[in-house]
Amino acid sequence: MAKAAKPAAANSGQIVLTIDVGGSHVKILTSAGGEMRRADSGPGLTPQQVVASVKKLAEGLSYDVISMGYPGAVRQNRPSLDPANLGKGWVGYDFDAAFGKPVKVVNDALMQAIGSYDGGRMLFLGLGTGLGAAMILDNVGQPMELAHLPYKKGCSFEDYVGERGLVKHGKKKWRKYVFDVVNRLRAALQPDYVVIGGGNVDKLDELPEKSRRGDNTRAFEGGFRLWRDKALIV
Secondary structure, X not given: OOOOOOOOOOOOOOOEEEEEEOOOEEEEEEOOEEEEEEEEOOOOOOHHHHHHHHHHHOOOOOOOEEEEEEOOXXXXXXXXXXXXXXXXXXXXXXXXXXXXXXXXXXXXXXXXXXXXXXXXXXXXXXEOOOEEXXXXXXXXXXXXXXXXXXXXXXXXXXXXXXXXXXXXXHHHHHHHHHHHHHHHHXXXXXXXXXXXXXXXXXXXXOOOOOEEEOOOOHHHHHHHHHHHOOOOEO
16 A cells, blocks of 8 residues: 655654544544534535634644544545535645644544554444545555445445435435445455444444444544554554
């Protein structure tokens, strides 16, 4: 896997500010602890608005470096495609310059995967508005665009296990599709274990084989690990 360029690692004593950019909220938390803070997001959200919002949310907080989970493709530490559910102007945006601090930008599913990682080969799947996906193979992180792969009747995985599929098919059928999709991906990618996160994981009363339940708050830990874990490659 190609290794993207990234900022130099932080010193162990540095405080990390993690930013989780979502379709409904922008959330922040520092590695020094305290309460998570959030502001409203929305379909017109621009990177300039995120920077302004985060700076306001972070008033009174001390931090040295920043991690950002971005809901879209990232290359060379910057967004490479505008997100489907937010505004425009993200491609190539220089967050280091905007914040005046070193920033590591990764796909949001990968950031939550990093926070959930316990070693070995892990597949992370995020059940939310769409289907987020990432793998970590012996400390090498790889975001994956699996959501739009074809699945059934000309529709994609995301059409069946994302929010649209839940609304269209109902919870009972949606759960069956989730199990089927997870099992197909597990068979194809051969992970040691699967972590299923995202906002809709709570709608599963049981989990597929070799799977465990994720937690959206692990995204913050993933942001901290981006700077703290020297063995991690993204």
